[in-house]
Amino acid sequence: MNKITMPKESLIKTANPLILTINGGSSSIKFALFEAGDPLKRILEGTIERIGLSNATFRVKSSNQADNFSRLIAAPDHTAAVGVLMDWIEQHSGLDTLTAVGHRVVHGGPKYSKPQRITSEMVEELQRLSPFDPEHLPEEILLTGAFHRRFPDLHQVACFDTAFHHNLPRVARLLPIPRRYEEQGVRRYGFHGLSYAFLMGELARLAGKESAQGRIILAHLGNGASLAAVHDGKSIDTSMSFTPAAGVPMSTRSGDIDPGLLWYLARTEKMSAKQFNKMVNFQSGLLGVSETSSDMHDLLELEKQDDRAAEAVALFCYQIKKCIGAFAAALGGLDTIVFAGGIGENAPIVRARICDGLEFLGIELKEKRNVANAGVISATTSRVAIRVIHTDEELMIARSVCHALGLGMANEKRKFENATK
Incomplete structure (x- = not known):
C-alpha cells in the first residue's frame, strides 16, 4: 500500500465542507454524503449491492430527485465497486468541496477505542488485526487505500464498531479459555457499536x-x-x-x-x-x-x-x-x-x-x-x-469524523459526546 500522508490542515476550513461516509460490508458498500453544518445535513445516500455477482447494482437517493438513479454495474470485487463509486464522485459537480471520508471499521481490536485519522501506522495495525475479522477488515483496508490513491488530499477517519464496548467490565470481556490467548487480544469485543452509540444519543434526546x-x-x-x-x-x-x-x-x-x-x-x-x-x-x-x-x-x-x-x-x-x-x-x-x-x-x-x-x-x-x-x-x-428508534450509523460516522477532525459545530459535538461518553 502507498504510504498515507496527512492532508494539509487548511483543507478542513473549506466553506461548506462535505463529509462522505462509507460502510463497507462483505458484499455491499453503503455510503452517504453530509454537509458539515450545525446540524449536519444529509444530502444523499446510496448503495452498491451484490458485489461479486453478475447483477451488482449502484443506487443513489438524493433530496434532489434529478440525482436519483439505479443501474447495473460490473463489480466483480470490492476494488471494482469502489472504482465505480470514485468515478461517480469525480464526475459529480456538487462534490468539489468533499473534505473527508469516514469509514466504518468493524474491528478495532484492543487498541482503537475512538474515531481517528487513518495513517500508514494504523493501516499496518489493521492488517495485523485482519485475522480477527477476515470477513470485513481486508475489504475495509482496501477501501481506505483506494480512496487515498485517488484522492490523496482527503482526510480519512476510521470509526470503529467495537469502540462502544471497549471498556466492558473484565468479567464480561474475558473468554473462558487459557489465559495466554488474552495476551494475543482474544476477548469479547462486541459490535454494532456505531448503532448503539447513536441509539443512546437518541434515547437521551427523546426520553x-x-x-x-x-x-x-x-x-x-x-x-x-x-x-x-x-x-x-x-x-x-x-x-x-x-x-x-x-x-x-x-x-x-x-x-x-x-x-x-x-x-x-x-x-x-x-x-x-x-x-x-x-x-x-x-x-x-x-x-x-x-x-x-x-x-x-x-x-x-x-x-x-x-x-x-x-x-x-x-x-x-x-x-x-x-x-x-x-x-x-x-x-x-x-x-x-x-x-x-x-x-x-x-x-x-x-x-x-x-x-x-x-x-x-x-x-x-x-x-x-x-x-x-x-x-x-x-x-x-x-x-x-x-x-x-430508527438507527443511523451513517450519521454517527459523520459525527465521529467531525469530532476526530476538530470541526466546530457545537450542537453536533454535544450529540457525539452524549452518545459516546
Whole structure:
C-alpha cells in the first residue's frame, strides 16, 4: 500500500465542507454524503449491492430527485465497486468541496477505542488485526487505500464498531479459555457499536438524560443481530463476542453454538475449519433453519404453510428473549428496551413474540402502538419503557469524523459526546 500522508490542515476550513461516509460490508458498500453544518445535513445516500455477482447494482437517493438513479454495474470485487463509486464522485459537480471520508471499521481490536485519522501506522495495525475479522477488515483496508490513491488530499477517519464496548467490565470481556490467548487480544469485543452509540444519543434526546443513565437493553435486529446491556451510559455486556458470528441467530450467522460441533463435523464429514467458518457465517441462522430464505419478511409470509420457516422465526425470537432475561439479570433490573435495525424497527410481530412471557420483568406491550411502529410501544402500566428508534450509523460516522477532525459545530459535538461518553 502507498504510504498515507496527512492532508494539509487548511483543507478542513473549506466553506461548506462535505463529509462522505462509507460502510463497507462483505458484499455491499453503503455510503452517504453530509454537509458539515450545525446540524449536519444529509444530502444523499446510496448503495452498491451484490458485489461479486453478475447483477451488482449502484443506487443513489438524493433530496434532489434529478440525482436519483439505479443501474447495473460490473463489480466483480470490492476494488471494482469502489472504482465505480470514485468515478461517480469525480464526475459529480456538487462534490468539489468533499473534505473527508469516514469509514466504518468493524474491528478495532484492543487498541482503537475512538474515531481517528487513518495513517500508514494504523493501516499496518489493521492488517495485523485482519485475522480477527477476515470477513470485513481486508475489504475495509482496501477501501481506505483506494480512496487515498485517488484522492490523496482527503482526510480519512476510521470509526470503529467495537469502540462502544471497549471498556466492558473484565468479567464480561474475558473468554473462558487459557489465559495466554488474552495476551494475543482474544476477548469479547462486541459490535454494532456505531448503532448503539447513536441509539443512546437518541434515547437521551427523546426520553431525557436520566433515562439514558438507567438500565437499558439495546436490541439491534437486522441481517446482523445483537443486543447490548447498558448502565450509566456504558456497555456492560453484549451478545456478540470475539467475532460478529456469536450471540443470537441472524440472517445467515448461527450465533452461539456448541464449540464441540467443529470437532464432530471434522470427524464425520471431514469438514475443515474454513468450511466450518463458511457454514456458521453464511449458511446458518434463519437461512440454515428455514432452508428457504435469510429474510425475516419472507419467513413471516411463509410460516403458516412452512414449518421450517415457522421454526426459524420461533428460534430467532426465543434466543433474543433469553438474552433479554440474561441481560436483565446482569443489569440488576430493567428500565428501558430499545428495538432498532431492519427487523427491530419494522416487524411488530417479532417484537410481540420476543416480549411475550416477559411480564415478570415488567414488560408489557401496547398492541396498537406496536402494530403502528410507534416510538413508544409499551403499555402505560408497563414498568419497562419499550421504544422503537430508527438507527443511523451513517450519521454517527459523520459525527465521529467531525469530532476526530476538530470541526466546530457545537450542537453536533454535544450529540457525539452524549452518545459516546
